[in-house]
Each structure stands twice: as structure tokens, then as C-alpha cells.
Amino acid sequence: QKEVEQDPGPLSVPEGAIVSLNCTYSNSAFQYFMWYRQYSRKGPELLMYTYSSGNKEDGRFTAQVDKSSKYISLFIRDSQPSDSATYLCAMIRGTGANSKLTFGKGITLSVRP
Amino acid sequence: DTAVSQTPKYLVTQMGNDKSIKCEQNLGHDTMYWYKQDSKKFLKIMFSYNNKELIINETVPNRFSPKSPDKAHLNLHINSLELGDSAVYFCASSQVGGSTDTQYFGPGTRLTVL
Numbered sequence: 001q002k003e004v005e006q007d008p009g010p011l012s013v014p015e016g017a018i019v020s021l022n023c024t025y026s027n028s029a030f031q032y033f034m035w036y037r038q039y040s041r042k043g044p045e046l047l048m049y050t051y052s053s054g055n056k057e058d059g060r061f062t063a064q065v066d067k068s069s070k071y072i073s074l075f076i077r078d079s080q081p082s083d084s085a086t087y088l089c090a091m092i093r094g095t096g097a098n099s100k101l102t103f104g105k106g107i108t109l110s111v112r113p
Numbered sequence: 114d115t116a117v118s119q120t121p122k123y124l125v126t127q128m129g130n131d132k133s134i135k136c137e138q139n140l141g142h143d144t145m146y147w148y149k150q151d152s153k154k155f156l157k158i159m160f161s162y163n164n165k166e167l168i169i170n171e172t173v174p175n176r177f178s179p180k181s182p183d184k185a186h187l188n189l190h191i192n193s194l195e196l197g198d199s200a201v202y203f204c205a206s207s208q209v210g211g212s213t214d215t216q217y218f219g220p221g222t223r224l225t226v227l
Contacts, residue, residue: 034215043117043203043218044156086154097144097163097209101216103156 003027006089006104014112019076023089023104026070030091030102033065035074038086038106047087048074079111116140117219119204125225126194133190134222136204144168145187146205146216147179156203162187163209191224199226 006023013019021035032051036044048063050056056063064073072091076083089104117138126132138145146169147159161169165181176192187204204219 038154041221041223043205043220045218046215049215088156097161097168099209100158100161100169101146102158106154106156108154 003030004089004091004102004104006107008105009107010110011107012110012112013079015079015081017079017111019074019079019083019109019111021074021076021087021089021107021109023072024070025072025091027091027093028070029093032092033063033072034090034092034101035061035063036088036090036103038088040085044088076109079109081111081113084110117204117206117217119202119219119222121222122220123223123225125227127227128194128196130194131190131192132194132224133188134202134204134224136187136189136219138185138204138206138217138219140206140208140217142206142208142217143184144207144209145181145184146207147187147189148203148205148218150201150203150221152200160187160189194224194226196226199224 004025035048037047038044050063053065053067060077062075086106086108088106120135144163146161150156159173160179162181178190181187201221201223203221205216207216
């Protein structure tokens with residue numbers, strides 16, 4: 001079993017839809033949880049970051065972490081064509097210079113106008 | 114200003130050749146990384162350097178040798194290139210001990226081995 005599992009894609013939704021992206025993890029040592037967005041032929045960019053269970057909201061994006069279930073989600077409200085990209089969940093374990101970021105496989109989202 | 118830059122952006126080469134990819138960050142970060150993203154988009158860490166010192170080496174073949182001349186640069190040299198080395202290589206940097214340890218990624222180097 002991989003340390004971080006991400007729901008397979010691709011995912012295609014109409015503009016304005018609510019999108020739910022999910023990841024599970026097996027290692028309790030993960031302390032920080034992130035979502036990266038990667039546009040085609042670009043590097044990943046950090047979208048959301050959280051370290052505690054609960055919800056964190058930033059505009060149309062909400063990151064949710066449930067440490068007891070080892071489950072994280074990213075919700076996108078009122079999705080736009082510009083949201084079309086690959087979304088990668090990522091988690092950090094360890095501290096300082098030994099901290100290590102582990103990514104999920106990513107899911108490609110397409111928002112149709 | 115580009116925060117993390119890589120050169121070249123594209124690299125096409127023959128099997129058996131030796132090639133280098135360069136990375137520079139102007140964020141003042143003390144830690145730099147190399148990641149490999151395969152054709153299925155899976156992004157996996159290869160190396161990390163903190164203050165020019167190798168910290169993480171994820172069982173990468175010896176043909177891959179990172180070099181960090183200073184905190185702002187981390188280069189990746191690959192010897193005897195193989196077909197399976199074809200991938201996109203991303204450099205990233207972070208400030209360890211900062212508020213988030215957020216890693217900032219470069220634009221990637223698309224390596225094609227023929």
C-alpha cells in the first residue's frame with residue numbers, strides 16, 4: 001500500500017460545479033497537509049496548507065483534514081475553467097532538514113465552460 | 114523575478130550520454146530538492162540538500178549525482194542516460210524551520226532520452 005493514495009481521475013465537471021478531491025494516507029507520522037495545483041507544463045504551486053484536523057477556507061477553496069480517519073479533501077466551489085489543472089495532495093513528515101514531502105499521484109480536473 | 118529557475122527547459126539526448134540540469138533559487142532558502150515526475154504524473158523526491166549538505170537520497174541510481182556549490186544552487190548531473198530516465202525533473206526550495214516549510218517548485222526540465 002502506498003503511503004498516500006489519491007482518488008484516480010481524470011475528472012470532468014461543468015462550470016459552476018462543486019468539486020471534491022480526496023486523499024487517504026497510512027502513516028500517522030504525517031503532520032502537515034497540502035494541496036498543490038499543477039497546470040500543464042508548469043511546476044506545482046502550493047494551493048492550501050494545513051496542519052490540524054478541521055476545515056481551512058481560502059476563497060472558493062476549502063481544505064479538510066481528518067487525522068483520525070487519515071483522510072484529507074479539497075473542495076472547490078463554483079468551479080471555473082481556469083481551475084482545470086492537476087491537483088496533488090502532499091504531506092510532510094519529519095522535522096527540520098529531515099522533513100520529507102510525499103505526494104499523491106494527482107488527479108487531472110477539467111472544468112467545461 | 115523568477116523564484117526557482119531551471120535550465121534547460123527541454124533536453125533531448127541519446128542513450129549513454131551524460132547531461133546536467135541546473136537550478137537556482139533567489140528566495141534565500143537553505144534547502145533545495147530534486148524531484149522526478151514520470152509519465153503518469155507521479156512526483157517523487159530524489160534528493161534534498163540543506164546548506165549544501167546532502168540530507169535525503171531516495172535510493173536513486175549512482176548515475177545521478179547532485180551538486181550544491183552554494184545554498185542558492187543545486188545541479189543534477191546524470192551519467193550514462195537510459196531510456197527510463199525520460200521524465201520531467203523539478204527543482205524546489207524551502208526554508209526549513211519557517212512557518213510552513215513550503216516548497217516552491219521550478220518550471221521543470223523535460224528530459225527525453227532517445
